[in-house]
Amino acid sequence: MTNGKLLERVRDLVPDIRERAANTERQRRVPEHTIRELADAGVFRMLQPRRFGGDESSPVKFFEVIRAIAAACPSTGWVASVFGTHAWQLALFPLETQHDVWSHNPDALISTSYVPAGTLTPVDGGFELSGRWGFSSGCDHADWVMVGALAPGVDGAPGVHLTLLVPRGDYRIDDVWHAVGLSGTGSHDIVIDKAFVPVHRTHDAELHNAELGGVPSDVPALYRLPFTSILPSGVAAPVIGAAQGAYEAYLERMRQRATATDPFTHVHIARAASEIDAAILQMDRNLSEELRYAEAGEDIPIELRLRARRDQVRGTERAVEAIELLFRISGGRGAHTPNVVERHWRDAHAGSLHLANAAERALANFGRGELELPVEDRIL
Numbered sequence: 492m493t494n495g496k497l498l499e500r501v502r503d504l505v506p507d508i509r510e511r512a513a514n515t516e517r518q519r520r521v522p523e524h525t526i527r528e529l530a531d532a533g534v535f536r537m538l539q540p541r542r543f544g545g546d547e548s549s550p551v552k553f554f555e556v557i558r559a560i561a562a563a564c565p566s567t568g569w570v571a572s573v574f575g576t577h578a579w580q581l582a583l584f585p586l587e588t589q590h591d592v593w594s595h596n597p598d599a600l601i602s603t604s605y606v607p608a609g610t611l612t613p614v615d616g617g618f619e620l621s622g623r624w625g626f627s628s629g630c631d632h633a634d635w636v637m638v639g640a641l642a643p644g645v646d647g648a649p650g651v652h653l654t655l656l657v658p659r660g661d662y663r664i665d666d667v668w669h670a671v672g673l674s675g676t677g678s679h680d681i682v683i684d685k686a687f688v689p690v691h692r693t694h695d696a697e698l699h700n701a702e703l704g705g706v707p708s709d710v711p712a713l714y715r716l717p718f719t720s721i722l723p724s725g726v727a728a729p730v731i732g733a734a735q736g737a738y739e740a741y742l743e744r745m746r747q748r749a750t751a752t753d754p755f756t757h758v759h760i761a762r763a764a765s766e767i768d769a770a771i772l773q774m775d776r777n778l779s780e781e782l783r784y785a786e787a788g789e790d791i792p793i794e795l796r797l798r799a800r801r802d803q804v805r806g807t808e809r810a811v812e813a814i815e816l817l818f819r820i821s822g823g824r825g826a827h828t829p830n831v832v833e834r835h836w837r838d839a840h841a842g843s844l845h846l847a848n849a850a851e852r853a854l855a856n857f858g859r860g861e862l863e864l865p866v867e868d869r870i871l
Contacts, residue, residue, distance in 0.1 A: 501534065504560075515564055516675045540589070550713070557725075560732065561736065565736070565839065572728055577603055601634070602633035604639065612643075620655055622638070625680050665680040699718055715791075717796050727810075734766075740832055741832055811840060811843050815836075
């Protein structure tokens with residue numbers, strides 16, 4: 492399916508997704524019906540390898556689809572985004588691992604929790620894994636989970652931060668997600684007790700980023716992009732989409748009100764629109780440039796990788812700033828529930844709390860690069 496047709500299909504689904512948004516929040520999970528619709532539309536396969544039934548779409552097109560979904564329901568957009576980007580990450584695992592997941596079910600979904608909260612014990616052929624991980628968005632719908640743990644280091648020192656892939660039968664979900672925003676993401680805890688994880692189901696994202704120039708030339712360009720240009724964008728795009736949805740809802744309401752003639756309202760509308768546009772344009776520019784380098788078989792410059800992270804965290808900040816502007820000029824009605832601006836205001840703030848959306852580290856790294864100081868993060 493072409494990207495244009497897929498976007499059209501998603502836009503056809505948007506009115507019903509918007510209608511279900513309040514119920515999604517109350518139920519604390521995306522409805523099964525919505526997940527099936529998005530799967531049938533091909534959303535979760537957009538970044539999946541073609542050899543396993545995916546589209547290998549441009550990430551720019553994927554995040555355009557995610558913003559459209561999040562504008563209708565930020566929780567649904569968030570879950571759709573993480574499922575799609577997790578398919579991209581699975582393509583970085585060994586081919587044997589991809590067969591483990593997609594040969595049996597090309598529509599398999601993967602949730603994650605990257606914080607290295609697990610305990611790893613080396614055993615023959617892999618690791619024994621135990622632990623509890625939080626914030627695994629969409630886990631109720633997932634067939635697999637990726638979780639983080641530190642590999643045993645030398646002389647008791649911490650080792651590398653690994654992501655380990657575990658099938659649904661080897662973990663349980665602890666229903667703990669009660670949140671002020673993104674309530675519908677079902678971001679519950681994952682609990683694992685002595686599960687065996689073979690070596691081929693482990694991935695080192697830092698090594699992928701550090702060795703981008705050494706990725707074999709036969710690997711599709713999409714999978715030669717930096718980890719931190721795709722996964723963090725996956726938690727920024729829904730926040731930007733939430734701002735778009737709040738903006739559209741605010742305009743629709745204000746066009747019917749006498750106060751729409753207030754010039755100060757016009758100024759706030761202009762500022763909010765500009766922040767949203769800037770967030771989208773910068774992220775799209777960076778992803779497009781990185782993809783061009785990858786398609787040409789060239790290394791992606793560190794300057795571009797630093798800029799991509801800078802603009803991704805600033806994109807989240809800009810989206811939150813836009814919603815703040817709209818919320819402040821909404822008057823008393825803006826605090827009423829249910830209310831699209833109010834819900835998106837809460838959802839955007841909750842999404843901005845994700846570690847990948849924290850601005851300081853990414854901005855500091857960009858500043859160091861501009862001053863020609865060493866930037867030692869391997870995850871860039």
